Amino acid sequence: MDIQPAPFIPPAPKPRTTPPSTLEMIRIVYRNPLELWGEHTYNEPWISANGVGGHLIVANDPGLIRHVLVDNARNYKMATVRQKILRPILRDGLLTAEGEVWKRSRKAMAPVFTPRHIFGFAQPMLRRTLDFVTRYEDGGTSDIAHDMTLLTYDILAETLFSGEIAGEPGSFANEIDRLFETMGRVDPLDLLRAPDWLPRLTRIRGRKTMAYFRKIVTDTVKMREGKFKRDPGAVPQDFLTLLLKAEGPDGLTRAEVEDNIITFIGAGHETTARALGWTLYCLAESPWERNRVEQEIDQVLACEPDPTKWLDAMPFTRAAFDEALRLYPPAPSINREPIEPEMWKDLHIPKHAAVLVMPWVVHRHRKLWDRPDAFLPERFHPGNREKIDRFQYLPFGAGPRVCIGASFAMQEAIIALAIMLSRFRFDTTAETKPWPVQKLTTQPQGGLPMRVTPR
Numbered sequence: 001m002d003i004q005p006a007p008f009i010p011p012a013p014k015p016r017t018t019p020p021s022t023l024e025m026i027r028i029v030y031r032n033p034l035e036l037w038g039e040h041t042y043n044e045p046w047i048s049a050n051g052v053g054g055h056l057i058v059a060n061d062p063g064l065i066r067h068v069l070v071d072n073a074r075n076y077k078m079a080t081v082r083q084k085i086l087r088p089i090l091r092d093g094l095l096t097a098e099g100e101v102w103k104r105s106r107k108a109m110a111p112v113f114t115p116r117h118i119f120g121f122a123q124p125m126l127r128r129t130l131d132f133v134t135r136y137e138d139g140g141t142s143d144i145a146h147d148m149t150l151l152t153y154d155i156l157a158e159t160l161f162s163g164e165i166a167g168e169p170g171s172f173a174n175e176i177d178r179l180f181e182t183m184g185r186v187d188p189l190d191l192l193r194a195p196d197w198l199p200r201l202t203r204i205r206g207r208k209t210m211a212y213f214r215k216i217v218t219d220t221v222k223m224r225e226g227k228f229k230r231d232p233g234a235v236p237q238d239f240l241t242l243l244l245k246a247e248g249p250d251g252l253t254r255a256e257v258e259d260n261i262i263t264f265i266g267a268g269h270e271t272t273a274r275a276l277g278w279t280l281y282c283l284a285e286s287p288w289e290r291n292r293v294e295q296e297i298d299q300v301l302a303c304e305p306d307p308t309k310w311l312d313a314m315p316f317t318r319a320a321f322d323e324a325l326r327l328y329p330p331a332p333s334i335n336r337e338p339i340e341p342e343m344w345k346d347l348h349i350p351k352h353a354a355v356l357v358m359p360w361v362v363h364r365h366r367k368l369w370d371r372p373d374a375f376l377p378e379r380f381h382p383g384n385r386e387k388i389d390r391f392q393y394l395p396f397g398a399g400p401r402v403c404i405g406a407s408f409a410m411q412e413a414i415i416a417l418a419i420m421l422s423r424f425r426f427d428t429t430a431e432t433k434p435w436p437v438q439k440l441t442t443q444p445q446g447g448l449p450m451r452v453t454p455r
């Protein structure tokens with residue numbers, strides 16, 4: 001009989017047993033905030049403490065999370081530190097907009113993400129993935145973490161602009177990497193809440209890259225607008241066309257169209273890439289699970305050619321992806337700041353406290369999950385997933401600011417996994433020793449070198 005072996009326990013920092021000194025804490029925050037949290041954090045419903053940067057609240061109780069993200073969301077703005085990092089890049093894009101601008105933009109952009117449009121992106125997603133995997137036909141070893149960022153960038157560029165980018169397409173991809181590497185970093189001065197006039201050395205280098213990048217986006221939008229005016233019937237139905245249609249007095253301004261293009265690139269390709277990389281890694285280390293997923297994919301692909309149907313038709317594949325999102329949430333921390341002080345049960349939440357809802361911690365909380373550190377996709381199999389509280393599993397956030405691209409990402413991930421796993425087997429090697437590190441996303445330090453063999 002086929003007996004299910006013990007589950008794989010993927011690498012993660014052990015909860016600390018002693019609190020770090022102030023200096024050590026600053027060092028850890030800069031190097032890898034995932035290493036900061038102690039036993040308490042993974043066991044208590046919340047942590048409330050005074051730290052270097054002010055008052056800190058870690059929210060773990062699903063009721064408290066629901067309160068912060070949904071029931072009293074109006075009292076919470078985006079955390080100051082996060083805004084300082086991201087706003088110079090994304091400006092009034094949806095991720096960093098606040099107040100009336102956010103409200104108007106979210107409403108204007110809702111039609112862009114309807115199921116009809118998301119389904120419309122399935123064929124370009126499939127085409128790009130089929131093109132992409134030809135690189136594996138001769139077999140060999142490759143850094144899958146890097147490969148997945150190339151694949152999701154390809155898919156995003158196709159669904160954003162249909163390849164119609166002003167200037168050299170290759171240079172655009174390089175500039176994006178450089179932009180987020182230089183600008184998207186926590187500066188130690190931000191953590192210490194130093195005044196804004198003190199220059200952040202980590203960001204100065206990024207300014208030139210940003211000016212160049214912005215110009216490409218402006219020129220691309222102008223190019224498309226010209227085409228739209230000349231022959232509206234000939235423009236592709238991609239994100240850019242949909243965003244331009246959302247322009248108007250009650251919709252987006254031209255500057256906001258550009259900000260949101262940059263936001264989609266920033267929020268929408270590395271996140272999905274990380275999730276795909278971690279999924280392939282966890283499956284490679286769990287051959288029993290991988291076998292089940294491969295069988296499912298083979299069966300579905302044999303009789304269902306329509307990629308918009310795959311997400312519903314592949315519950316085991318989806319469960320493996322969901323479980324990788326639990327263990328390695330690409331957005332490991334959702335940070336908020338209360339506008340007014342308030343009470344939740346007997347917890348006092350002071351004004352300006354840093355309120356952290358950390359998927360990384362909540363998804364591994366000792367009181368919320370059975371065997372929290374194990375890769376067990378069956379938690380998400382039909383019949384089990386319904387038992388998971390909505391507010392203990394939040395890879396895409398929750399409430400009014402829930403990820404607007406979640407359905408896009410899920411569809412893309414299942415299409416990419418179906419194509420990759422139906423044609424190739426991904427195995428770890430002696431060099432595959434990833435260590436999760438929190439940058440803008442949860443990255444595998446050391447990459448994911450894996451051996452790829454045609455099946």
Ligand code: HEM
Pocket residue numbers: 094095096106263264267268269271272275329330331334335394395396397398400401402403404405406408409
């Ligand atoms: C696996 C992939 C993804 C993950 C894990 C993810 C995660 C998240 C999370 C946790 C948030 C909420 C942040 C907060 O409340 O502070 C968010 C917001 C957002 N995401 Fe995603 N995301 C993914 C893919 C995408 C894609 C593909 C797009 C666009 C095409 C996208 C666009 C956005 C935008 C624009 C927001 C801001 C929404 C708002 O504030 O109204 N994301 N995402």
